[in-house]
Amino acid sequence: xxxxxxxxDVRNCTVPREEHIxxxxxxxxxxxxxxxxxxxxxGNYSIFNDLDCGAExxxxxxxxxxxxxxxxxxxxxxxxxxxxxxxxxxxVVISYxxxxxxxxxKHFFELTPPVLSIIDTLVNKEYRSWKLQKxxxxxxxxxxxxxxxxxxxxxxxxxxxxxxxxxxxxxxxxPSGVGTNFFWLDNVIKLFNLDxxxxxxRDTRISSVGKLIQNLARGIIVPIRxxxxxxxxNPNHKGGHYVTWFAVEDGKAVIVDTAMPxxxxxxTIPVRQVIDAIAAGPGMAVVWDVESAVSTLSTLTIxxxxx
Numbered sequence: 001x002x003x004x005x006x007x008x009d010v011r012n013c014t015v016p017r018e019e020h021i022x023x024x025x026x027x028x029x030x031x032x033x034x035x036x037x038x039x040x041x042x043g044n045y046s047i048f049n050d051l052d053c054g055a056e057x058x059x060x061x062x063x064x065x066x067x068x069x070x071x072x073x074x075x076x077x078x079x080x081x082x083x084x085x086x087x088x089x090x091x092v093v094i095s096y097x098x099x100x101x102x103x104x105x106k107h108f109f110e111l112t113p114p115v116l117s118i119i120d121t122l123v124n125k126e127y128r129s130w131k132l133q134k135x136x137x138x139x140x141x142x143x144x145x146x147x148x149x150x151x152x153x154x155x156x157x158x159x160x161x162x163x164x165x166x167x168x169x170x171x172x173x174x175p176s177g178v179g180t181n182f183f184w185l186d187n188v189i190k191l192f193n194l195d196x197x198x199x200x201x202r203d204t205r206i207s208s209v210g211k212l213i214q215n216l217a218r219g220i221i222v223p224i225r226x227x228x229x230x231x232x233x234n235p236n237h238k239g240g241h242y243v244t245w246f247a248v249e250d251g252k253a254v255i256v257d258t259a260m261p262x263x264x265x266x267x268t269i270p271v272r273q274v275i276d277a278i279a280a281g282p283g284m285a286v287v288w289d290v291e292s293a294v295s296t297l298s299t300l301t302i303x304x305x306x307x
Contacts, residue, residue, distance in 0.1 A: 004108055004109055005109050005110065005191065006109070006110030007090075007094070007117055007121050007188070010188060010191050012126060013125055013126040013140060014140075022199075026202040027183075029207070031282075031286065034208060034209070034285045035285050037208040038279045045270075047213070051213070051216070051251075052248065053247065054219060054221075054246050054247020055096060055219045055221045057247075057266065058092060061256055061258060061264065061265030062091045062115045062258055063259070063260075064258055065261050066115075068116075069116060072119075074123070076128070076141060076143055076175045077178075078176075080119065085241050085259060086185075087180070088115070089243065089258065090118050090185055091115050092221075092223075093185065093188065093221065094111060094112075094113065095112075096221050097109075097111055097192055097290075097294070097297050101297040101298065102301070105296070109192060109297065111297075122180065122184055123142045127180055127187075128142070130175045130178055131175070132169075132175060132176070133172070133173025134173035135172040138178050140181070146162065146168065150162075159172075182201075183201065186201055186204040186205070186288065187200060189204045189288065189292065189293050193292050193296050194296055195292065204288060204289055206288065206289045207287075211289070212287060216245065216247065218291075220290060221246050222244070222288070223244045223245070223288040224243060224278050225240050226240065227239075227278075227280035227284070228240065228277075230280055231243075231269070233273070245274065249268070252270055252271060253274040254266065254268050255267040255268070
């Protein structure tokens with residue numbers, strides 16, 4: 001019996017060291033190029049003033065505050081109510097994929113996964129990073145166990161001498177969330193492609209403002225990582241956040257944000273503000289390119305799938 005391709009088929013986060021280094025290099029290159037393209041604007045964002053384009057907004061937005069999951073643990077650290085923008089951004093992206101997909105694509109790909117399935121996949125495929133509060137060194141196991149922590153620090157005599165998880169926590173602190181791995185959404189994008197040669201971190205990223213505009217002009221959403229202090233206009237609100245840029249209207253960016261139930265998930269801010277929030281830190285500009293998945297899903301036929 002044929003089994004459709006679904007979110008649970010996303011590749012595990014752990015890859016051979018050589019591939020990991022290649023991805024990190026691609027990430028840095030795409031980030032540097034995007035930041036350079038922002039600098040070349042010299043603060044002039046008038047190119048966006050006459051734009052009125054983008055994708056249709058979703059019928060529903062999954063919120064971090066949803067009582068169904070907000071108090072559930074998000075992997076080994078924190079709760080979904082506090083830190084679920086990674087999987088919820090993916091839910092928004094997949095919902096968009098479902099809207100633009102051909103009938104054949106909807107037969108071969110599962111494009112309406114439950115939000116909890118997306119969350120479970122992200123955690124179990126080890127895209128959720130965490131650390132001990134008082135000890136450097138990230139881990140990604142779904143659950144904090146004594147064996148997991150000892151395996152992470154094989155040469156640390158103090159860690160190896162611990163006989164219980166409570167002892168670990170007393171000495172080194174409780175698990176603390178680091179965040180959702182950058183390459184989570186890259187792998188979601190690749191999942192909905194039929195191109196095995198697609199390079200994670202290179203072919204799944206946008207590296208210029210021009211390409212970002214091109215995608216929006218074609219009605220293609222642009223998932224992004226933003227620096228909260230700039231994005232929210234609040235210097236006290238630190239850290240990164242994953243949201244999805246859907247459209248440009250009257251020189252403003254229309255963002256779908258799963259942390260904003262008070263506005264039904266829609267946040268409209270000046271283009272300058274959102275681009276500055278993307279390009280806030282060296283190596284931290286993450287702008288995803290879903291065009292390859294859109295091309296596959298919107299045109300897929302039965303013959304193409306089995307060719």
